[in-house]
Amino acid sequence: MSLPPGFIDELRTRLSLSQVVGRKVMWDSRKSNQGKGDMWAPCPFHQEKSASFHVDDRKGFYYCFGCQAKGDAISFVRETENVGFMEAIEILAGEAGMEVPKRDPQAQEKADERTELAAVMEQAVQFFRLQLLTGGAADARGYLERRGLDDAALQRFEVGFAPDAWQGLWDHLSGKGISGEQILAAGLGKPSSKGGKPYDTFRNRIMFPIRDARGRCTAFGGRAMDPNDNAKYLNSPETILFDKGRSLYNHGPAREAAGKGAPLIVAEGYMDVIALAQGGFGACVAPLGTAITENQLHLLWRISDEPLIALDGDTAGLRAAQRLIDLALPLLEAGKSLRFALMPEGKDPDDLIRSDGREAVQAVLDKAMPMVQLLWDKEIEGKNFDSPERKAALDKILREKIMLIRDPSIRSHYGQAIKDMRWQLFRAGNTGGGARKTPWKKGEWRKDVPAKAMAGTKASLLAGAGEDTQRQMREAVILASLICTPDVVSEFEGQLEEMQLSTGEHGALRDLILSHAHAGAETLREKIIAARGADNLEKLLSAGHVAITPCIRRPGDSEMAMMTVSEELAKLEAEQGLSAEVREAAEDLGGLADESVTWRLGQAAQARNLAMRSEHEDKAEYDTGPNGARINREERSAFDELLAKLNVTKEP
Known part of the structure; x- marks a missing residue:
């Protein structure tokens, strides 16, 4: 077959x-x-x-x-x-993922036709190269000289010129015995819509031969010399030789150079590729003036595992990068990715290498960023994240992007990378519109001298921990609860990021929890032990006020952990609010005090008491009934009074 x-x-x-x-x-x-x-x-x-x-x-x-x-x-x-x-x-x-074509009895005939058309294309290459040497190409030669193309570059890339004539190439090829059908089939001519003689596809243009990976000329790209021409750059139409979405300019030489260790650079146009090659960057290609297609992306990955996308430093270049990211995300495989080298604003690789030299281009390539970084930068650039809603919108957009990745391992790594960058952004207090101001700080105004401790209390936690004991204890309960049940961390991420922790050890644990909670309880513990030591983790979890917490005794109970962490965070917030009010009240008392000071202190104390109420909810007194059940004494008294009003006699 x-x-x-x-x-x-x-x-x-x-x-x-x-x-x-x-x-x-x-x-x-x-x-x-x-x-x-x-x-x-x-x-x-x-x-x-x-x-x-x-x-x-x-x-x-x-x-x-x-x-x-x-x-x-x-x-x-x-x-x-x-x-x-x-x-x-x-x-x-x-x-x-390809379907084997059914038997095609004309396959050999088509193969022969492709061979014949490839020979026609070579004849066209030679014609255009000769035309560049004529008097009619003087302006074209001047343009190429101004763009920095020397004779070696013209020879290497076989640059030519299509004369400003309707049938210049047509007549030349016809004189060589090539039929009109072959000229049309090769995309070198077009039929007249007015019934006249067919005419050349390319006229008054600088010509760049486009060759496939095997070195066969399959098409041309032409740069117009007339500034009023509708198309500055024009490619050959698609033929049985040429599929624009499956072709790359300079494919064969770039593949050879990349095989010798040169980084693969993807530029936007022919002149960029030629300029880079002249500067010593041999492995460079261009996607023929269109956005990179899926087939072209696979071709790039066949040449190099991590091509460098060299984009113009303007809005159009960034838009092109975003389109490429959207295309590449579902196609990512282990070891296959892209890096992006953004040229200085207003310059392309050709401009940069001619104005500042090879070293300037190399410096940009050395700073090429991974795809995940460009994805992140695009979503946060120029935006303000000073509200939970804006942060949630950012999370939603990035989550949708990450879900495009089919490979679960790569998707997981992208999620972690985005989470790390998000953590760095918001951990530093940056909202995109200025630094976030800390709402309060611990006051230094009160210098009470504590009473002398009794001998029996000197070794207790409360005696040994200092003024911030309750706060440290609550932080310990929160951290331990999240370590035992990391599934709930995402529910408190924002609050945890903004917590002002009392000790460096607690701060380090908080950071580890936020960074590794997604990996599960076992992995989280391993990361904590590796970073802080097994003794510190054991000390935290075995502390008396932590060990008696229900969610510590029942690790993995998400509902209990949610309740515990929510309650402790609310208490911390209330205590911190009261401390802030007390500090401000002390400052006010140094000046002209009024009733508002008392009112503010009362409101803060009331909020604190409401938050602490859950501590005392189960402090009621109980009696034991005949059957051994516990009966709330206050509720029983109220029930007795109700029965008395109804004149109901109780059983003894």
Whole structure:
């Protein structure tokens, strides 16, 4: 069976040889370099213990230095699965998510046509290159010289010129015996809508040949010399040779340079690629003037695991970055990502390298940020997060973005990275519109001398902890409750971030809880032990006032933990509010006091008492009934009075 032209190339593009081979071998981690696609393992074709089987993931070939077995993904499946060629194709196509085309009796005819059209395109390349040397191309040569293209660059990228004539290329190719149908099929000419002679697609333009990964010219890009032309840049129409969404400018040379260790740079246009290549950045490509497509993204990842996206430093460049992020998020795999290098505002790579040199471009590339950082920066830039609603809106947007990621492991890591950045933003008190002011601070005005402690109380917690004992005890209960039941941490995240903790140890525990609660109780404990030590954790959980807390005795009880933490936070807030009022009242008493001072103190004390009421809710006195049940004495008295009014005689 003959397959359609390009099917096997597309199949190889979509598959990673190391993934295909990885099902049959155990990679040698010491010799392998996954980042460069350089993988080693014991050979699956003969018995050995040393890692002599080499896979070059970039080139798509394997070779064994022991038994000399060699081939590509298709031959590997054929040998290891003992199947024929078409069966191997079907296996690999299933893995790549491609459907094997049905039998096409005209496949060979189409392949022959592609070969003939590729030859026509080469004739066009030579014609355009010769035209650049003529008198009619003087302005074009002057433009290229002003843009910094020397003779070496013109030769390397085969830059040419399409004359300002309706049938210049058409007549040239026709004179070479090439039919009009082939010229039209190659996208080099267009039929006249007025019934006249077909005309050239490109006229009065600087021409850039576009070659596929195998080096065949499949299309052209033309830059208009007439400033009034409707299209500044024009690409060939799509043909059986050219699919714009599956092509990259400078694909073959960039792949070769990347295979030698050069970072892959993705620029926006032909001139950017040429300027970067002249500056020594050999592995650079461009997506032909359109937004990067899914197929182009897979092509990039076949060349490099982490391409550098070099974008213009303007609004359009940032919008392009955001579109690319939205495209890439669902496609992310372990080890496959993007980094973004933002050029200075108003400059593209071509501008920067011509004005400031190679070092300036390298400095920008060195500062390239990971995709998660650009995603975060885009959502917080110029925004103010001074209210819970605005923070919630930020969380919602980022959550929706992260949920686009299909790989659960990568999704988890993105969530943690976003959480860390969110923590840094709000932990520092930044709301986007200025620093958050701390509502209160502990006063220093009161200098009471404590009474002399009795011998029996000197060793007690209350005696040994100082003035902030109650506050420290409440903080300890909150922290211990969250450590035992980390599922509820998200409900109190905002309050925890803003807590002014009394000790550095409590502050460190709070930070660890916020950073690792999502991983579960066991992992959270491991992180705390690693950072603060097992003794400190045990000391916290075994303290008397902590150990008697119900949610500590029943770890994992979310409802009980929610109640405990909510109550303790409310009490802390009330006590802090009262302390702040007392401090301000003391300051006011130094001046002209009035009734408002007394009123404010009364209100603060009342709020504090309401918050503390839950401590005394179960302090009622009880009697024991005949059946042994406890009866609230106050409620029983009220019930007796009601019965007396109804003249009901009670049983003795």
